[in-house]
Amino acid sequence: MRTRVRAAALALLPALVALLVSLVVLAVVLALIGVDPVTALSAIFDFGRTPRAQSNQTRAWISQTVPLFLAGLAVSVAFRMNLFNIGVEGQYRMAALVAAAAGAAVTLPAPLHVTFILAVAMLTGAAYAAVPAVLKVTRGINEVITTIMLNSIAVALAAYLLREYFRDPDLPANTNPSTSKIPESGRVPGLDGLLELFGMQSPSRPVNGFLLIALAVGIVVAVVLRSSRFGFALRVSGLNLNAARAGGIPANRMIIQAMLLSGALAGLIGMPQVLGEHYSYRTEFTAGFGFSGIAVALLGRNNPAGIAAAALLFGFLDRAAPSLQRAEIPPSVVTIAQGVIVLAVVVVDQIGRTRLRKAEESRAAGPSAPAALAEVSGAASTGPPGRTGNAETAGTAGNTGTTGNIGTAGNTGTAGNTGTAEKEATA
């Protein structure tokens, strides 16, 4: 028990230190490019003076966070199988279009209608992700190429489908095309009274109700990844494909399943907008979550809780753009801040982990143990710090590499990898 608490603390500590350091780095970078860091940072942390403004800002924060969280989840599922799904961007665009059109075309009782739209979205996302998955399994085509190409194809295809088939027929001829509005029964109601629960004033518009769905999705994904047979197979295959194959896990099926799940989750990214704000797919649909999702997934270390934290951080910065503008600072500072934070967090985190691992290794080795033995016992007994290092190599670094690399390149070797992955599941 004590070791477990210690392990959790050791895993969190570098991340927290990293966050603080990254703020300092950000301040320095801002000063270097000629922005007063105090003004900029206080604008980023400024939620407004009136209670109403504060709750509006909180609402904006939540509505930025939800799609980022879903995007991060989608990217991370593929990452776990060492697949780099750059195509989340295209998958969620196609899914949003088809789901919005399908949702407007039918009338169903309220809960069924929403479920139907979500199912269509997930199926469309999965279907669009199936293309790279099948091409990878049958023709060995690298998924990075296919998903990059499919992203560009999705933009054109969605524009074509919208203009030719899904356009709201009642729209005047010269307006921007949009799908018909989804009827009342297919909309996700806003969460009235959510912020009031925390003693805040009610915002001008209620918080998007998709927050609850996203939370539920996050929990389901976390449970599936952690406790299900599929989650185990995914983790093992991601860490060492050869070991997984020897253990009877079919690699090709795992590739297909991981990609389909990733695509299905990607299908949900556009849903907060479609079901809770616009009630239709329009040309001014918000793009770019697929790419931010990559950063969020990586910052969150492919772990649902971490992704939630990273999405909150990114959403927090995104919502600060208007505050910055009011302080007469270009809002592009937000994007710079996100980049600096991602880099600073991972750099500091990396240093911290390396230090900790070395400290643990020398502690475990003891003064009298022979060197060779020390090496082995260091790898075996100091699981937690070594484990996080390994999981990271396997989960992110190796994603474009052949899996064979990871076994040899990982810090403590294959046996340590799989063994410690188990600890991660139980920790």
Next chain:
Amino acid sequence: MSTSVGAAGPAPQGTGPAKSPGRSGPSPRRGPLAPGGRTRRLLVATALGLLALSIARVMADEPVLTSSGTMTAVLGLSLPIALAGLAGLVSERAGVVNIGLEGMMILGTWGAGYGGYQYGVWGAFLGALLAGTFGGLLHAVATVSFGVDHIVSGVAINLLAAGAVRFLSELLYKGVPGGGPTQSPTVRGGVSTFDLPVLSSGPDLLGRAEDTGLPVVADLAGILRGFTTDLTVFAVLGLALFPFFAFFLWRTALGLRWRAAGENPYAAQSLGVDVYRMKYLAVLTSGALSGLGGLFIVLFSGLYKEGQTGGRGFIGLAAMIFGNWRPGGVVGGSLLFGFSDAVRLRSSGSGGVLALFLFAAILLAALAVRQLARGHRLHGAALAGIATAAALTWSGLDSLPNEVTTMTPYIVTLLVLVISSQNLRMPTYDGVVYRRGEDH
């Protein structure tokens, strides 16, 4: 793990046994055009491709397929992608995955815009190189010195670059005539262009040959003329980089060390190679080359505009994988993309794009015949089926919707990947974080 640190591994970019007589070839006196030789196969394939293209041009009556105007556009469209691909290649050959190509290219376009606005075209050149190299430096510090995951760093650089260029424009172009938060003033002074004398200007022999409209002759003349007109110093320099890096990485001692850092850094380290230095060199070069890719985009439109790269960094990444991490392959992938893009842009309506279907049908039919002759019935039949489908598409459709023609280069790339066999081999330690002396 077998590595090619020594001269052991198969020379990847090797021009086969032809150019290294006595080392691996069974008969040392085989010339470059000997049967089965790589150069010969390449020449035969090029000739057949030209023939197919010519037949398609005549049958579809679409001169746009091989006109010199199209080919000039091919050069302009392919070069930035190919440079991004080469940038990815030099970095990944040293074992550092570079997802930040797009960001470095964005920095390059901004640097070119600012340098061009201040000091003219050579300023643009320097600006692009410096800005791109700065992006490479960031990536190198993060991945090589700090051992950060390569993808994380690349993604962060893409974010940073997008934010930084907007910020810098807002800062420096405020109130500047022609400039603004999303664009720079125009580059001062144009780039002087030149044509190849005699052949493409003056007597313009190639132009005359092109005007005859004869099959094959006119097509070949159009292609050659397109690649030899409206050249700039920078285009020639950019083109020369590909043979240079092919030679440098596979035929020099430094190149061997460079690739050893990507194939097995620990073996390289044990032989005394400073792997960190190699990786730094590679990633800085990668940044400079991406920036150079950005320069061509800026020179093409005469100023920097936000979003100008249009994802070409990513397409370059795809071209690099497509080309199996080799310079020749990168060029091939970029040309394929650039050609289909150029035909789409240059053809009035969708006739040119439809003619591409005919071209594909002819090529596939030829491949099918070859496979059938070799006894691969199933493969041959499948190819013949696709060829028929393509031919029917060409003859059956009058026009394509606008949006569909925009997808052309992406779909062509995907289809070529599906049809061609994929036997890719990335550098063994590509994307793996290297720490000196931590080989367990």
